Amino acid sequence: MIGSEIIHFKRVDSTSNYIATLLKESKVVNGLVILADEQTEGRGQRGAKWQSIPGENLLLSFFIEYKQLEVNKQKHLTQAVSIAILQTLYYFQVFGKIKWPNDIVIAHKKIAGILIENQFQGKNIKSSIIGIGLNVLQKEFETINSTSISIESQASVNLKLVLNQLIYQLNQQFILLAQKSFDVLEQNYIKSLWLKDEVSFYEKESGEIFKGIIKGIDSEGKLLIYRDDLNAIETYGLKEIKFTKRNVQ
Ligand code: BTN
Numbered sequence: 001m002i003g004s005e006i007i008h009f010k011r012v013d014s015t016s017n018y019i020a021t022l023l024k025e026s027k028v029v030n031g032l033v034i035l036a037d038e039q040t041e042g043r044g045q046r047g048a049k050w051q052s053i054p055g056e057n058l059l060l061s062f063f064i065e066y067k068q069l070e071v072n073k074q075k076h077l078t079q080a081v082s083i084a085i086l087q088t089l090y091y092f093q094v095f096g097k098i099k100w101p102n103d104i105v106i107a108h109k110k111i112a113g114i115l116i117e118n119q120f121q122g123k124n125i126k127s128s129i130i131g132i133g134l135n136v137l138q139k140e141f142e143t144i145n146s147t148s149i150s151i152e153s154q155a156s157v158n159l160k161l162v163l164n165q166l167i168y169q170l171n172q173q174f175i176l177l178a179q180k181s182f183d184v185l186e187q188n189y190i191k192s193l194w195l196k197d198e199v200s201f202y203e204k205e206s207g208e209i210f211k212g213i214i215k216g217i218d219s220e221g222k223l224l225i226y227r228d229d230l231n232a233i234e235t236y237g238l239k240e241i242k243f244t245k246r247n248v249q
Contacts, residue, residue: 002062002174003167004031011054013041015061016115016131023063023119023129030065030127033167042133044113045102050133057148058134058162061115064174065127074125075221076182077116078102079189080173081130085112086192087169088134088162094152097194100214100223101238104134105194108245109147111135136162190216195243199228203242 012018015034022028036059042050052059082098089096089104089111096112099105104112115131135148136159149157176185190196196214202225203209212225215233223236 002031002064002170003033005029006033006035008035009037011038011040012036014039014043014131015059016043016117016129017041019061019063019129020117023127028063030063033060033062035060035163043115043131044133045115050113050115051142052133052135053138055159056135056137058132058136058159058166060163060166061129061131062170063127063129066125067178069125069177070123071120071125072220073182074118075101075217076177076185077118077125077128077130078114078221079185080177081114081116081132081170083185083188083192084166084169084173085114085132085134087172088166089149089152091165091169092149092153092155092157092162094149096192098189098192099194099243100217101221106147106152109145111147111149111152132166134162134166186217193217201244202236203244204236205240209244 015036018034019028038054039059042052042059044050078101082102082104085104086096094106096104096106102114103110112132112134117129118125119127135146136157137150138148139150149162193214199211199213201209202212210227210229212227215224215226218224218235223241224233225236226233
């Protein structure tokens, strides 16, 4: 069970790094959660830094082992974690969406980020270290593109309440994963995609900006966008597309 053991640090380099070190020393138990008030080297996706005012937000990682999870089921991990975060927000009357592939946003503003690092054995994912940064109490950010539960909600909120809810929701979603209810995970994920079925603008790697409508994801988890100008659905991988507020020139 996720959260069967929780270790809480005032300060650590990165909660995910801490689990990785325990793993190397074979000292990690399934479901272990590492929580920190502050990270000195918090890591985001694609080598970015994850910054947070000490004590104001949830910074945690957990370790999870799988009985048998094939590599091609990797996208369902993202789905399970994203949905758990959305359900947690929903509990506090915050209605988030998933910005493909795994940012949690309220309109253009990010409220949570997910960092999944898998350990493989042959054709299977043996285990994962899953890091979550969820903005809870922070009211001021360096960029205009961030927000928090406190900013978005009228409900009374504290870190402990959010932590308990998040752990509960993660367990719910990982039960679905263990039961191999992949279709349920995928349907809930697609339903919650930000800008799904709405006209918006996207930028290709080449710099070309086009108008399109998100329709879902393919079997590999790539984004499917309908292009009006081509009257066709195109498939985009992670580096091949950017969300943009700009209009077509
Ligand atoms: C992203 O870039 O969107 C992912 C951010 C993930 C941040 C969390 S905070 C807890 C855990 N420890 C880290 O160093 N990173 C993740």
